[in-house]
Amino acid sequence: MVDLVLSRLLHRLSAPATAMLFAVVAGGAVAQADDLQVKAIGSFYVSGHEVTLSGLSASEIATSAGMAPFHYDPNGEFETGQMYVEYVQLAHPSAKYPLLLWHGGGLSGVTWETKPDGQPGWQSYFLHAGHNVYVSDAVERGRATWSRFPEIYSSPPIFRTKKEAWELFRIGPSYTDHATKTAFADTQFPVDSFDAFMRQNNPRWLTNDAATQMAYDAYVQAVCPCVILVHSQGSYFGFTAALHAPDKVKAVIAIEPSSAPDPTKTDLSGLKSVPHLFVWGDHIKDSPLWPRFQGVGARYRDALMAAGVPNDWIDLPSQGLRGNTHMMMMDRNSDRIAALIQEWIDKQGLMQP
Amino acid sequence: MVDLVLSRLLHRLSAPATAMLFAVVAGGAVAQADDLQVKAIGSFYVSGHEVTLSGLSASEIATSAGMAPFHYDPNGEFETGQMYVEYVQLAHPSAKYPLLLWHGGGLSGVTWETKPDGQPGWQSYFLHAGHNVYVSDAVERGRATWSRFPEIYSSPPIFRTKKEAWELFRIGPSYTDHATKTAFADTQFPVDSFDAFMRQNNPRWLTNDAATQMAYDAYVQAVCPCVILVHSQGSYFGFTAALHAPDKVKAVIAIEPSSAPDPTKTDLSGLKSVPHLFVWGDHIKDSPLWPRFQGVGARYRDALMAAGVPNDWIDLPSQGLRGNTHMMMMDRNSDRIAALIQEWIDKQGLMQP
Numbered sequence: 001m002v003d004l005v006l007s008r009l010l011h012r013l014s015a016p017a018t019a020m021l022f023a024v025v026a027g028g029a030v031a032q033a034d035d036l037q038v039k040a041i042g043s044f045y046v047s048g049h050e051v052t053l054s055g056l057s058a059s060e061i062a063t064s065a066g067m068a069p070f071h072y073d074p075n076g077e078f079e080t081g082q083m084y085v086e087y088v089q090l091a092h093p094s095a096k097y098p099l100l101l102w103h104g105g106g107l108s109g110v111t112w113e114t115k116p117d118g119q120p121g122w123q124s125y126f127l128h129a130g131h132n133v134y135v136s137d138a139v140e141r142g143r144a145t146w147s148r149f150p151e152i153y154s155s156p157p158i159f160r161t162k163k164e165a166w167e168l169f170r171i172g173p174s175y176t177d178h179a180t181k182t183a184f185a186d187t188q189f190p191v192d193s194f195d196a197f198m199r200q201n202n203p204r205w206l207t208n209d210a211a212t213q214m215a216y217d218a219y220v221q222a223v224c225p226c227v228i229l230v231h232s233q234g235s236y237f238g239f240t241a242a243l244h245a246p247d248k249v250k251a252v253i254a255i256e257p258s259s260a261p262d263p264t265k266t267d268l269s270g271l272k273s274v275p276h277l278f279v280w281g282d283h284i285k286d287s288p289l290w291p292r293f294q295g296v297g298a299r300y301r302d303a304l305m306a307a308g309v310p311n312d313w314i315d316l317p318s319q320g321l322r323g324n325t326h327m328m329m330m331d332r333n334s335d336r337i338a339a340l341i342q343e344w345i346d347k348q349g350l351m352q353p
Numbered sequence: 354m355v356d357l358v359l360s361r362l363l364h365r366l367s368a369p370a371t372a373m374l375f376a377v378v379a380g381g382a383v384a385q386a387d388d389l390q391v392k393a394i395g396s397f398y399v400s401g402h403e404v405t406l407s408g409l410s411a412s413e414i415a416t417s418a419g420m421a422p423f424h425y426d427p428n429g430e431f432e433t434g435q436m437y438v439e440y441v442q443l444a445h446p447s448a449k450y451p452l453l454l455w456h457g458g459g460l461s462g463v464t465w466e467t468k469p470d471g472q473p474g475w476q477s478y479f480l481h482a483g484h485n486v487y488v489s490d491a492v493e494r495g496r497a498t499w500s501r502f503p504e505i506y507s508s509p510p511i512f513r514t515k516k517e518a519w520e521l522f523r524i525g526p527s528y529t530d531h532a533t534k535t536a537f538a539d540t541q542f543p544v545d546s547f548d549a550f551m552r553q554n555n556p557r558w559l560t561n562d563a564a565t566q567m568a569y570d571a572y573v574q575a576v577c578p579c580v581i582l583v584h585s586q587g588s589y590f591g592f593t594a595a596l597h598a599p600d601k602v603k604a605v606i607a608i609e610p611s612s613a614p615d616p617t618k619t620d621l622s623g624l625k626s627v628p629h630l631f632v633w634g635d636h637i638k639d640s641p642l643w644p645r646f647q648g649v650g651a652r653y654r655d656a657l658m659a660a661g662v663p664n665d666w667i668d669l670p671s672q673g674l675r676g677n678t679h680m681m682m683m684d685r686n687s688d689r690i691a692a693l694i695q696e697w698i699d700k701q702g703l704m705q706p
Binding site for chain 2 (some may be wrong): 035036037038039040041042043044045048050052061070072074075076077078079082084086088091108109110113114118120121123124127137141142143145146147148155156158159161162163164177178195196198199200201202203206
């Protein structure tokens with residue numbers, strides 16, 4: 001037990017040092033150890049509006065032991081519905097447009113930063129590949145912050161358990177508790193960093209989709225033309241943002257989309273100049289849910305094809321990459337997947353000549 | 354009304370463009386328009402441990418209109434107690450140690466990034482001044498995420514109203530509602546960006562101080578030796594972190610500390626090699642609460658002095674800087690204040706010769 005605690009402590013303490021000292025690429029075409037010439041680093045909020053609460057009871061709130069109760073009047077004005085965006089702009093980008101990285105459900109922009117095992121993630125990879133990279137936290141997650149419920153958000157949030165993440169993200173077939181879990185033998189996820197990964201999981205509401213889409217649409221209007229790379233739940237928002245602004249979105253790269261607009265109710269013909277790429281990891285068939293999710297993606301892809309929208313479909317196992325999870329941007333071979341995506345971006349004519 | 358909505362929309366859309374195009378310094382010694390040579394950009398979590406929830410009832414949760422209720426079993430394992438850190442490391446820093454920026458209560462690391470008016474903030478200023486800059490989100494805020502209550506956190510959170518922020522942060526003497534508010538005539542806060550500022554406010558718990566201090570102490574062990582610049586509520590954690598690790602903390606810069614350890618119960622003699630700087634804005638005496646908060650700071654400063662700890666006290670109005678608020682890192686003249694701090698850091702011998 002002491003060894004376990006010590007090992008966890010050392011793991012935590014060593015993560016930044018590891019990231020700093022060993023920014024070395026294995027398998028990708030981009031040298032992440034090179035310095036970056038940066039023009040600006042910054043952040044901003046998009047969307048958001050005022051709400052006023054009134055008629056709520058003031059109350060006494062317990063504080064830390066030994067302190068007097070705190071008198072709290074919850075009535076007044078608040079902002080809600082905003083999302084957060086951080087950006088790194090290069091002095092000399094080689095991509096034609098900014099690259100926007102949109103996270104999945106219950107997650108935040110941390111998805112794209114340093115990986116839970118301390119190695120550089122896709123934010124760093126695509127900066128080194130020459131993109132101005134924008135990383136956002138959607139409404140309700142991370143630095144977007146969240147609003148009181150049920151007065152502003154209409155429902156309570158849900159919290160993802162380690163078991164759900166382990167199984168849903170296809171790290172392994174089963175998780176009973178931290179001492180009794182099974183990974184796929186060929187998994188690329190750094191399983192020793194699974195607890196570190198779970199620290200970035202956010203509470204999730206099931207009733208904020210409209211506000212989230214509105215914020216993403218405002219984000220596109222604020223910073224595009226751009227290329228959007230979306231993950232999981234974020235794909236629905238990304239596909240829809242492209243439909244809402246096909247003149248602004250130059251490509252959509254969907255990493256394991258978990259849903260998509262219903263193509264029988266959607267006119268996709270406006271997307272003819274917006275190429276779409278789908279990327280899928282391993283063990284889809286070993287999961288109870290993923291064959292259905294992938295089917296939704298395949299139906300959307302077929303509809304894009306029928307509407308004359310350029311598209312590609314990368315099945316990583318069929319390219320010899322085995323064991324990739326739903327969190328492939330955190331997998332040990334994440335640079336190799338990023339290199340495939342970068343190659344696709346280049347083929348679409350989206351890099352400077 | 355349409356004009357108001359349009360003006361707000363334009364303000365939101367123009368913020369990033371403003372930050373990108375007009376990174377121009379007014380009054381500070383550092384040229385923020387220069388490119389940065391960056392060695393690494395990344396992030397990590399410190400602290401955090403597993404908790405297990407059991408015996409809670411599963412429930413049906415309402416989702417967006419038209420969707421079936423969601424069956425939710427809240428039992429299982431979760432991480433809690435972690436904090437988030439993002440860093441930018443320069444290829445050739447001119448400071449001897451990293452500079453850690455710690456935010457105040459109900460806020461996050463966004464405090465230090467681009468200001469609500471779209472101008473560059475202190476993260477950018479101190480990067481251009483030659484520091485490796487670390488920006489963190491303490492336990493429960495921003496990308497640290499938060500845990501279920503009352504099962505993990507013992508209390509519900511509180512939410513700061515616009516009125517409270519306006520008056521407590523000394524932007525002006527009174528706020529009734531957004532249409533009826535009064536700013537100090539000489540305020541340096543960009544009042545047109547006040548709503549934008551409120552988007553970065555976080556729900557706040559009153560019962561997480563011990564977990565927060567533990568995480569900050571682990572953070573110091575992970576990345577220091579360092580210089581710590583703390584704001585408001587963060588000052589208590591920063592003063593205490595220096596007491597816990599006087600060999601690791603090379604200086605503490607406290608921006609309007611709202612509290613401090615009780616010097617009658619604390620041995621400060623270990624801090625003799627840790628210079629402390631206090632910085633105070635304007636209109637302290639016009640506030641019902643700030644004379645008391647400043648008194649707590651003054652008592653701590655006197656005790657540092659008595660214990661032989663090097664220290665300085667900057668009262669901005671007495672240096673001719675009028676109208677600065679509690680959020681002085683967002684005020685229009687924030688670069689001038691940063692320049693005073695940078696000069697003090699230099700005088701402590703904390704820059705490379």
